[in-house]
Amino acid sequence: MNPMDLATYGKNTWCPGCGNFSILSAIRSVLAELDGQMQSIENVVLVSGIGCHAKIVDLMNVNSFYSIHGRVLPVATAIKLANPDLTVICFSGDGDSLAEGLDHLVFAAKRNIDVTLILHDNRVYGLTTGQFTPTSPLGFKGKSTPNGSFEHPLNPPELMLASGATYIARGYTHGIGLLQKLFREAILHKGFSFVDVLQVCVSYNNLYEAYNKRTYELKDHDASSYEEAQKVIRSWNYDGSDVPIPLGKFYEADARRLDQAYRGSMPNALDRDNSISELLENFI
Amino acid sequence: MNPMDLATYGKNTWCPGCGNFSILSAIRSVLAELDGQMQSIENVVLVSGIGCHAKIVDLMNVNSFYSIHGRVLPVATAIKLANPDLTVICFSGDGDSLAEGLDHLVFAAKRNIDVTLILHDNRVYGLTTGQFTPTSPLGFKGKSTPNGSFEHPLNPPELMLASGATYIARGYTHGIGLLQKLFREAILHKGFSFVDVLQVCVSYNNLYEAYNKRTYELKDHDASSYEEAQKVIRSWNYDGSDVPIPLGKFYEADARRLDQAYRGSMPNALDRDNSISELLENFI
Amino acid sequence: MDNFSTLIGGIAGDGINEAGITVARLFCRLGYNIYMYYDYPSLIRGGHNFSLVRASSKKIAAHMDQIDILIALNQETIEKHAVRLKDSSFVIYDADKVMLEGITQKGCGLPITSILKEAGAPAVMKNTCILGGYCKVVGINWSILESVLKKHMEKKLEQNLLVARQGYDQAIESYRIDSLSSKIERNPLPIITGNQAISLGLIKAGLGAYVAYPMTPSSSVLDFMAKFGPQFGIKVIHPENEIAVMLMAQGFAYAGVKCAVGTSGGGFCLMTEGLSLAGMAEIPVVVVMVQRTGPSTGLPTYTGQGDLNFILSAGQGEFPRFVVAPGDAEDAYYWSAVALNMAWKYQVPSFILSDKIVSESQYNFELAGAGTVEEEATQQWSGQGKYQRYSFTDNGVSPMAFPPQKGQAIKTDSYMHDEFGITTEDAMLNKKMTDKRLLKERYLADDLERYEAVKVLSEGNGESAKTALLCWGSNKGVCQEAAEKLGLRAIQVLVLSPFPAKQLKDALQGIERLVAVECNATAQLARLGGFFGFEIDDRILKYDGRPFSLNDLESELGRRGI
Amino acid sequence: MDNFSTLIGGIAGDGINEAGITVARLFCRLGYNIYMYYDYPSLIRGGHNFSLVRASSKKIAAHMDQIDILIALNQETIEKHAVRLKDSSFVIYDADKVMLEGITQKGCGLPITSILKEAGAPAVMKNTCILGGYCKVVGINWSILESVLKKHMEKKLEQNLLVARQGYDQAIESYRIDSLSSKIERNPLPIITGNQAISLGLIKAGLGAYVAYPMTPSSSVLDFMAKFGPQFGIKVIHPENEIAVMLMAQGFAYAGVKCAVGTSGGGFCLMTEGLSLAGMAEIPVVVVMVQRTGPSTGLPTYTGQGDLNFILSAGQGEFPRFVVAPGDAEDAYYWSAVALNMAWKYQVPSFILSDKIVSESQYNFELAGAGTVEEEATQQWSGQGKYQRYSFTDNGVSPMAFPPQKGQAIKTDSYMHDEFGITTEDAMLNKKMTDKRLLKERYLADDLERYEAVKVLSEGNGESAKTALLCWGSNKGVCQEAAEKLGLRAIQVLVLSPFPAKQLKDALQGIERLVAVECNATAQLARLGGFFGFEIDDRILKYDGRPFSLNDLESELGRRGI
Numbered sequence A, B: 001m002n003p004m005d006l007a008t009y010g011k012n013t014w015c016p017g018c019g020n021f022s023i024l025s026a027i028r029s030v031l032a033e034l035d036g037q038m039q040s041i042e043n044v045v046l047v048s049g050i051g052c053h054a055k056i057v058d059l060m061n062v063n064s065f066y067s068i069h070g071r072v073l074p075v076a077t078a079i080k081l082a083n084p085d086l087t088v089i090c091f092s093g094d095g096d097s098l099a100e101g102l103d104h105l106v107f108a109a110k111r112n113i114d115v116t117l118i119l120h121d122n123r124v125y126g127l128t129t130g131q132f133t134p135t136s137p138l139g140f141k142g143k144s145t146p147n148g149s150f151e152h153p154l155n156p157p158e159l160m161l162a163s164g165a166t167y168i169a170r171g172y173t174h175g176i177g178l179l180q181k182l183f184r185e186a187i188l189h190k191g192f193s194f195v196d197v198l199q200v201c202v203s204y205n206n207l208y209e210a211y212n213k214r215t216y217e218l219k220d221h222d223a224s225s226y227e228e229a230q231k232v233i234r235s236w237n238y239d240g241s242d243v244p245i246p247l248g249k250f251y252e253a254d255a256r257r258l259d260q261a262y263r264g265s266m267p268n269a270l271d272r273d274n275s276i277s278e279l280l281e282n283f284i
Numbered sequence C, D: 001m002d003n004f005s006t007l008i009g010g011i012a013g014d015g016i017n018e019a020g021i022t023v024a025r026l027f028c029r030l031g032y033n034i035y036m037y038y039d040y041p042s043l044i045r046g047g048h049n050f051s052l053v054r055a056s057s058k059k060i061a062a063h064m065d066q067i068d069i070l071i072a073l074n075q076e077t078i079e080k081h082a083v084r085l086k087d088s089s090f091v092i093y094d095a096d097k098v099m100l101e102g103i104t105q106k107g108c109g110l111p112i113t114s115i116l117k118e119a120g121a122p123a124v125m126k127n128t129c130i131l132g133g134y135c136k137v138v139g140i141n142w143s144i145l146e147s148v149l150k151k152h153m154e155k156k157l158e159q160n161l162l163v164a165r166q167g168y169d170q171a172i173e174s175y176r177i178d179s180l181s182s183k184i185e186r187n188p189l190p191i192i193t194g195n196q197a198i199s200l201g202l203i204k205a206g207l208g209a210y211v212a213y214p215m216t217p218s219s220s221v222l223d224f225m226a227k228f229g230p231q232f233g234i235k236v237i238h239p240e241n242e243i244a245v246m247l248m249a250q251g252f253a254y255a256g257v258k259c260a261v262g263t264s265g266g267g268f269c270l271m272t273e274g275l276s277l278a279g280m281a282e283i284p285v286v287v288v289m290v291q292r293t294g295p296s297t298g299l300p301t302y303t304g305q306g307d308l309n310f311i312l313s314a315g316q317g318e319f320p321r322f323v324v325a326p327g328d329a330e331d332a333y334y335w336s337a338v339a340l341n342m343a344w345k346y347q348v349p350s351f352i353l354s355d356k357i358v359s360e361s362q363y364n365f366e367l368a369g370a371g372t373v374e375e376e377a378t379q380q381w382s383g384q385g386k387y388q389r390y391s392f393t394d395n396g397v398s399p400m401a402f403p404p405q406k407g408q409a410i411k412t413d414s415y416m417h418d419e420f421g422i423t424t425e426d427a428m429l430n431k432k433m434t435d436k437r438l439l440k441e442r443y444l445a446d447d448l449e450r451y452e453a454v455k456v457l458s459e460g461n462g463e464s465a466k467t468a469l470l471c472w473g474s475n476k477g478v479c480q481e482a483a484e485k486l487g488l489r490a491i492q493v494l495v496l497s498p499f500p501a502k503q504l505k506d507a508l509q510g511i512e513r514l515v516a517v518e519c520n521a522t523a524q525l526a527r528l529g530g531f532f533g534f535e536i537d538d539r540i541l542k543y544d545g546r547p548f549s550l551n552d553l554e555s556e557l558g559r560r561g562i
Ligand SMILES: Cc1ncc(C[n+]2csc(CCOP(=O)(O)OP(=O)(O)O)c2C)c(N)n1
Pocket: A050, A051, A052, A053, A054, A068, A069, A092, A093, A094, A095, A096, A097, A120, A122, A124, A125, A126, A127, A128, A133, D213, D214, D215, D216, D242, D266, D267, D270, D297
């Protein structure tokens, strides 16, 4: 399958230069490649929230649920529970999953539900034209904080580690090879996969320069060690300082998954009627 | 002031033997003691969610806001921002602040707002008669999980540490001396204070025996070290295993607080009118 | 004997609900119909709980103020309920705890605490012991009690039987309840709550998943589903909050699994955003919405009918919805199945709008009598050509398909979208899609003509049938009974959206005075009726959290000269 | 010249909104009234944006389909708007990008791209350059444009003036817009949006905190408050989500700080649980609720009036609320101040129910003409005796006190509570407290008699005044103008709760045919009127996300023979 077979007639309305283009191209090639190998494309379901990031589903000729702001993960969780044979991939924003819908993110990790979440982490609200988000650095000047924000950012991979996610990685939209590698790993990983993508928003938070200078790809990192993972994750805390920013897979582990919990199929109507009658006997 | 001066005519409707009695008694004596010392009692505002825990505000003759399920922290945050001279103390449950309102908990820590949250962590929904919560151990048999829950518990102090809380401690309702000490520290601490109280629910999750056997009070712990804090916090992860359960102050740090951000007072009506007219000039 | 009311009271933890159900079962075995109102505050131990069990030869769904037997496990029960005693009433009480001072009626004290102590039985067996005494007093044979206990005591059956027998032996017979079994040709019926009936109705129509966050008085649907759902292949989930609940429901539906959610007012608020999504994206979902006293936390364990307006217009924007308010367990079963069918037939949100009284009261339940309803087939995509999730059709309903479908992409969208499901901002398409969605309401309304969406509960007779009582939800029972007694017509509006104006008009033929009876302060059904041109002459409203007793309603009607 | 319409179109990022405002300012300096409709899709760069600026000697708040000048920064603008051209229209365009094929009207192409290149100016200065040309074409003196640019260009003024002058010099004069300044005796007025007017109204009445999570089309209130709030001592907070927003508002109010929140449909859904809390706990809060096309995400940047029913009954349980729907910027200013006053006077939630058109359109704004309104005093506790937050009073309003109060405990409760604010489950008290809360609605309704809650926009004349147009929100402008033209009466319902039935009845004296004009698909105001016995004969509805133009409405009226 050619990645372009996955396109639709939907018009791409991202700003020229937006990091979302890289994510789109990476996910198309990974899905095209996986089709036929592991998972044929009709078994894939994409879920998105609301924000610039979310427009990606309109551009993919793949099953999709274009949900509401902050609510990708409950939708995705239920789709996976409904049919564990489906491969469920979520596209979310930093406003979407770290502000509006943070609770669902923590619980997806806690449950280790077998879905993948790709966070378009541009550290700004793009679609609502530039307010600070939970990953904006202290002092960020956005529309709602014209004199600089008062809060330190969250460190999403750290939060995910503490919450039970079993695959945690970081990519950058300049670096499509690594993005592809991480998306492939995350999708194939059994359990909750979280990929924090430093996605540059050219219109409201253009960090290309800073990222180009400071990001580096991890080598010889032991992703099976919680302590090592934590150390590398905590080496950069999303603030404005000058420290290097690691990219790559931070952590991977194997653990019980919620989608393993529900088994059993539905009876036919006749059996159901009989069971209802039997059940009612208990109440006589 | 005598702690009993802080009582009301409200009827105490907790089950006999409930751990909430200890929390009530500890907070009464701490507040009675602080009155006159640091903070006179009319400057204290209590905020609660909904659950057995929340009933505590009806039993305290102190300013209070009996809020709705899961929403203690936004209310408390605004009260503190409205008037930074007030001392704001929140009572919340594990269902309340770790399920329904988890996002607010993380953000209170992120903002390091100067309020105290006392978590009545009975690891069950008391008031709705016994369902599993985010801190119930894997396999917990409650009304919504009669065959055992499928999820590993969250570790709330770990989550708080990752989110930016600057005071983190754990108490136990058998051990009122320690509770008093921790409450006092937490209230006096400048910044977001989180006290996880292992509060036994005798009706739906009676863990007295297990806790009596396994809890121990920390000695020589360096609460100023993030790494040490994390180590001790991760030494018990709320599951059913047999490891010792540390009690005491885990972490304390000094950091920028949201309540320091808003300054300036409101102009009088005349000045306001003038400013409005001036402002409108900009739009001509 | 036509009517016999028993009240058992004690503290939370005394097993008052279970004791009431046992009394109900006893009467059911004797051939009676029963209705049980259960009253409890929001706490776990202590306080005052009571069960009021009314038995009758007729089908009933309301309680009366006065009682025949008062069973008091504590003094408070006497204090609170002495006013309910008639001259002929009888009091059974724990003689170790309770004093009968100032009570002129006959009574029988049993040394419950001592009996339990002697038997080495725990305090929770109080209720079994006193029920033993109760059976003796009212002349219910030991063998009947024995068989009920044997069937339902899961733990420590022997000890329970022992203390019950002690109670039985130490009491004195004072009444003689006759068995009706010879008159009514039926086996004893199950006794279930409205919430259990809702659960069964949903199961009957093919439910595949139930998702809920606990909230009184809806939680017992979750309990039931968690316990019995797995044997029907139902996936039962209790997630982090109601927002997740509603969105999970939509994920299930997208994947083809019929799903319902349950909650009460505050939890429903959190579902409204997802509800609007369901409206826009045409995702079927059933909401079991059980009303309690509001606003806000209100009185969690007491009743109300204050959320009708809210339910009818919840969620931003305009989209059709199906709303039904059952009035008892049989309504609840039948209409819950219909609600699930309607949701999937028209791809709309469907509400089972219950209230604490319907949901937590006990009713004898006859499956056959509840009406025949089967799972209806969803309109499935033909498999031909390119699949379009939102294809335009004559009735606005687009055939469904669920992933995986070879060579197809199934796309759902919360934005305004085109037929394929891709976002569009085109003005014409926007109007056309809105018309498509609203068109479904017309077909849904037509479809409802097959159903008794408005029910005449009592025809009334003669002159006085110029007056009708109009009710919804749990006031069904009390209105029907009062109307029958007073020769009035009683009309129950079951479906509240789409509003069955034509059926209501027919039901009102000849009526000159229309009296709305509701458990809220602003007469919401009356107001809704006003929309459709129905003029309401009187409003009888109760909003103290408690249901109308038959006496309450009769005296209110009397006060208005009816 | 009575009417002059200019449309400027290009892609998002071209500064189309700012360019439109500049045009509006030019006309305002000439003494005209202006109204500007701004149309944009939900994206950041690209797509098609346009501003339609109408200038008139009369006060206006509606646009017309046809335009006098089309300013095209790209080809799409020509394609999309050619239909709007009259024979006398004129097209100004970027000659480097746009071709005028098939257009018969006169035009003037400017080599914008070349001019910018030459001046070394960035692409964002296109709009300044073309506006220079525009001024020449329509005969607006250079000095006027110069003064507007000098006042409003924050960055790179010199370069902007340079490219504007180039545009001016290279264009040809084709019209001669006369200054009205001699006729209208006034200084140029500020030009603001409805959202800015809402902000100013809230500030005027003493706002102390504004809390919001961004959501189109309400976000510009947050922008405004964040920018200008601090100088009024207003605490502006953008928290994690709308649930936090609503609950923070209640924390502020508890501590005595007047607070407002802002959102649109989906965000409002998440506030409904907190709204019900405000109802129960009697906490004042103002909700700025700006409607867009629903349901669900819908069309975020387009308009609608589909949320009226929802707002009127949102939140479980029954409690009074104040709801006002302003129709333009001056309404918005005045009534926002009133809304804040009412919230605190009656301790109820107050809604400013706006829509995208009112909120994001530009109006010339006259502070003096908007009506006089002052911050009203809140009923404060006397300081005598023991403070009871929920004391019973004649009008249901309990005096307020805020912590700290020496020797007092100020208690607020979401449960049913007693006067002190402690939870109670008592039936009588429950009823009494409910009555207390509802009593406030009566006094609030009485109070409203002091206000023009229903406004007759046009008296109409002669025979045809037997017909009236009934509208709310942004349809004010279009209805007023159409009615004046056709001699109809036009009536605007400003307050939607408590419903001003008496005032509406008065306004309808003599009317035989009532036509509701709304931007929704189910005629929600008409339906609401139906509740109160007002019969609506016709419904003119538009629900494609776009507002009625004057022509739209006139032709719809024509079709109905009006
Ligand atoms: C409940 C709700 N609140 C607010 C909005 C408005 N809204 C749309 S997108 C967005 C922010 C998007 O930010 P982010 O998730 O970071 O996505 P980005 O645009 O940066 O990709 C907001 C606040 C909404 N759609 N729904």
